[in-house]
Amino acid sequence: MTRASIYTVGGTVQAGSGIYIPRQADEELLKLCREGAFAYILTARQMGKSSLMVRTAEQLAKEGIRSVIVDLQNSGGQITPEQWYLNFAMRLKRQLRFKADVLAWWRERRHLSVSQRLTLFFEEVLLAEVEERVVVFVDEIDSTLSLDFTDDFFTAIRYLYVARAQNLVLKRLSFVLIGVATPSDLIRDPWRTPFNVGQRVDLTDFSFEEALPLAAGLGLAETEAKRVLDWVLKWTNGHPYLTQRLCRVVAEAGPPGPQCWGENGGRVWLIAQFQVEREAWYPLAARSGGR
Template identity: 50%
Template sequence: MTQIKSSYQYQVGGSLNGDAPSYVTRKADLEFYKALKGGNFCYVLNSRQMGKSSLRVRTMQKLQAEGIVCVFIDLTGIGTQDATPEKWYAGIFYTLVSGCQLTSKIQWRTWWREHLELLTPIQRLSLFIEEILLVEIKQKIVIFVDEIDRVLSQKFSLDDFFGLIRYCHDQRDTYADYERLTFALLGVATPSDLIQDKTQTPFNIGQAIQLQGF
């Protein structure tokens, strides 16, 4: 009897490739894709090993195939050890510049330092989104922020970071360009965890994507 060997190897942990034969499509796949394509802010907050990263990979591929610019920010890569607000936000800034292929459009180191004395890191990031990102990129933009629970262990508050995301959402009522910008947050947290200062408006925007079992 001739034995047929398969080249496929079962994968334990980590995100699956977009064409992985073991990937199981769930209701969340269609909901996530349709919501982001429609410009809705989304968050996928669940326990680990539930397929969040694989969902993100496949959704990014589908959106990119339709001409939507997708940027992936992995907060694990930004780090927590010895990170200062200046370095942390600079890491986010560079990831956006690189992910949107703007390195030929902007001298990013120079731009960041030129605004150092007058603006805080979060103000510089906000200014970059308004004056460069939404000006240079004419297509729809989806920014995926993964491992958002990493910010909960930072030594400094990142309430302003999630406040900026909410600000971009609220700007849609005034500036049409912000309608092209969408965020997707993924991680092990709840919306109430994201802005810990109870004197600020809670993170109460966006559509929750429920990840059910397989």
């Protein structure tokens, strides 16, 4: 693996590939999932939400807790409510690999609304087929904001949470919602109860201590690598994507010359290196305030 290849600049950090930087959110989310709590991670893009989701699901699997990851961005835009909800149920079946004929079950209950069928599906099919606890990660939930029928989806999730008090089986089921929307965006009908269940998990920017593993890929002596990493973090404010991207640029550029170690030399050198990838320059400048 080359030095630059240890940095992930887009997509998720898969197990065994690239450097994954654990943060406080890792411990918080894993703890909530172990407890069967409902949780949500709603923050800006490129903050590492999907990588956190994948890593948490991998850890839960080691502990005997089943996980399902449903990316709503792949559900399509031109779609009917019937297709959207059935597609959601079918994706759960494929990942959990249970035997029930979901299509037949779904069609037999056409007299019910799609959201009613979905809640019954969890109760009568999924939890009947899967004996272990199940965590459903729902990624890219903001993609639902362009659809006019998904208020019922989040209302159904809220129902599954509230109904735990009467139906103990539902305590084996929990959800983690992931995206850039806010909880108030999820149910837009002002006459409905807002989406007010679940615990928020905050994803923070990298601190210097958290980001230290990234210094190993810069190809510099330890002291110099830490200094360059400090330069990078001052530019990116610790933003995960921008930090890894600038580290990759630095690693590919090679070590800075002696003239760069002065007070302003590092700043000038970073600017020169980052011009190599101009398409990423503008978000970096906006994020860092143009320092």
